[in-house]
Amino acid sequence: MKDQVLTVSDFIALTNQTLEYAYPTVTIEGEINSFKVNSGKYVFFDLKDNESSINCFMTIWQLRNPIQDGMKVIVVGTPKLTKWGKFSLTVRNVSPSGEGAIKKSFEILKAKLTAEGLFDESRKRSIPYPPTSIAVISSIQSAGYIDFVTILNERWGGVKILTANVQVQGASAADQIIRALRHLNSLSDSPEVIAILRGGGSAEDLSVFNDELLVREIAISRIPVLVGVGHEIDESLADLAADVRASTPSNAAQILVPNRFDAMRNVEYRIESIRNIMSGRIDYIISENNKILSGILNKIALRLENLENKISSLTSILNAFNPKKVLERGYAIITGKININESISIRTDKNNIKAIIKEIL
Numbered sequence: 557m558k559d560q561v562l563t564v565s566d567f568i569a570l571t572n573q574t575l576e577y578a579y580p581t582v583t584i585e586g587e588i589n590s591f592k593v594n595s596g597k598y599v600f601f602d603l604k605d606n607e608s609s610i611n612c613f614m615t616i617w618q619l620r621n622p623i624q625d626g627m628k629v630i631v632v633g634t635p636k637l638t639k640w641g642k643f644s645l646t647v648r649n650v651s652p653s654g655e656g657a658i659k660k661s662f663e664i665l666k667a668k669l670t671a672e673g674l675f676d677e678s679r680k681r682s683i684p685y686p687p688t689s690i691a692v693i694s695s696i697q698s699a700g701y702i703d704f705v706t707i708l709n710e711r712w713g714g715v716k717i718l719t720a721n722v723q724v725q726g727a728s729a730a731d732q733i734i735r736a737l738r739h740l741n742s743l744s745d746s747p748e749v750i751a752i753l754r755g756g757g758s759a760e761d762l763s764v765f766n767d768e769l770l771v772r773e774i775a776i777s778r779i780p781v782l783v784g785v786g787h788e789i790d791e792s793l794a795d796l797a798a799d800v801r802a803s804t805p806s807n808a809a810q811i812l813v814p815n816r817f818d819a820m821r822n823v824e825y826r827i828e829s830i831r832n833i834m835s836g837r838i839d840y841i842i843s844e845n846n847k848i849l850s851g852i853l854n855k856i857a858l859r860l861e862n863l864e865n866k867i868s869s870l871t872s873i874l875n876a877f878n879p880k881k882v883l884e885r886g887y888a889i890i891t892g893k894i895n896i897n898e899s900i901s902i903r904t905d906k907n908n909i910k911a912i913i914k915e916i917l
Contacts, residue, residue, distance in 0.1 A: 564641075571637045579635050584610075584645070585653055588627045603631055603645065614647035620730065620767045621651055622664035628657045632727055649727050651763060658759045662766050666793060669768075674775050675796040681780045683800055684748045686813040689716040691747035691779070693736045696721045700755030700805035704784070707806050712813035718747055724754040730767035737773050737781075749780050749812065752794065753805040756787045765792035774798055784808030880905075 562570065586603035593599050599614045601623070612631060623629055633647040652661040669675060690708075694701040696719060708715060720736035723729040733752065740750055752774070754762070764770070765785050774781050775797040783794045784802030795801040802808035875881055879889060883905040892900030896916060902909040 565639070568637050568639060568641070575635045575637070581632060581648075582635060582645070583630060583632050585628070585630045586610075588623050588625050588629055591623060591625050599647075601625075603629070611642060611644040612647050612650075613644055614650065618648065619650065620769055621661045621763070622668070622768075623650060623652070623661065624664070627660060628653045651727070651760075653760065655759045658763050658766075661763075662793065665766060665768055665771075666796070669771065669793065669797070674771070679775070680799045683780045683782060683812070686712055687715065687748040689718065689747040689749075690812060691718045691720065691740045691750045692753060693720045693722055693733055693740075693750065694753040694805075695724050698724065698753075698755055700753050700784075703755075704751070704753055704805040704809050707809035708813060711809060711815050713816070715813060716747075725757065725761045725764055729764040730770045733764075734770055734773045737777055741778050746779055749782060750777065751782045751784065751802075751808055751812070752798075753808060754785045755805060756790070762786050762790060762792060765794035768793075770794060771797045782808055782811065 584603060586605050589602040589604050589609065591599075591601040593616060597616055599616055599619055601612050602609045603612050604610075612633065614633075629650050630653045631645065631647050632649040633645045636644055636646050638644050652658040673679070692701065692704065694704070701719075705717065708717070718740070720740065722732040722736055724733075737750065740747065752765075754765070762785060765783070771793045774783070774794055780799040781797075782800040782802055783792070783798035784805045784807060785792055785794060786804070788803035788807075800811060802811050883889065883903065886905070889903040890900055891903070892898060894900070894913065894916065896913055898913050900911055900913060902911055
């Protein structure tokens with residue numbers, strides 16, 4: 557039986573079909589070499605180790621984290637034989653690998669987004685305190701999510717929680733979080749705040765929160781966003797783009813709602829303060845009224861004293877003209893016609909005397 561003769565195109569197509577069946581997706585770790593971008597659209601680089609190298613191709617829109625020559629990365633892609641007979645890897649995702657590469661990629665993207673003003677404080681909004689509804693984007697199986705919900709309910713309670721269950725690490729995590737953000741922002745009855753949460757982990761685990769598209773989606777959210785990722789010492793670009801950063805998921809709950817017992821004590825303190833203020837105000841008013849009343853009483857007393865003095869003076873004058881008082885001083889009152897042989901009446905202090913006039917001198 558003769559061997560089947562294939563055209564070059566058929567051979568390449570058959571090879572790619574075999575590769576697609578055997579290796580639909582491969583994940584490879586290596587070092588970037590000969591990185592370049594053509595026409596602002598296409599990314600080319602070699603992925604190498606100490607012994608081998610493979611050509612890689614992807615579009616610029618798939619490049620979610622900055623890369624450069626010498627950087628160690630993990631590439632997810634599909635092996636393919638090009639029509640020119642060159643073996644290549646069509647890349648779907650590339651992410652820095654190792655703390656050094658992750659830090660370098662972080663610094664490059666941070667500088668780029670900072671220059672764009674994406675992290676400016678003037679862009680950040682305040683969060684309602686306490687909110688009545690919170691949307692949480694997290695993995696509901698994670699300890700960070702459980703801690704957040706537990707502390708939130710212990711501190712305040714009564715808050716409506718809408719949860720978007722997503723992966724918070726791995727190649728698909730960033731896209732899942734982006735879709736959740738977009739969905740929550742599209743709701744007519746939207747939550748007052750969105751909390752993106754993840755507990756601690758390695759630099760590679762947390763690198764999803766340095767994804768450029770995710771960071772930009774956080775920055776443009778119409779609903780204020782709080783990010784609580786990792787531990788207190790961890791910093792991601794998602795933290796910088798968020799309206800509020802929490803050091804941990806537990807801290808996120810502490811930021812969002814007050815402690816009910818502290819709130820009760822604060823209310824009691826304010827009531828006591830108001831009571832003291834009102835008591836002091838009442839005492840002041842009473843004191844002022846007493847001063848006014850005392851002044852009025854003093855004026856009345858002075859007026860009465862003046863009236864008493866005036867009455868006493870008038871009484872003295874009246875007494876001075878009282879006929880009885882005159883008689884008491886030895887004088888007499890004579891009534892009748894003063895003629896010879898006329899009868900007259902003489903009134904003294906003690907007696908009434910009748911007399912006849914015998915002589916008028």
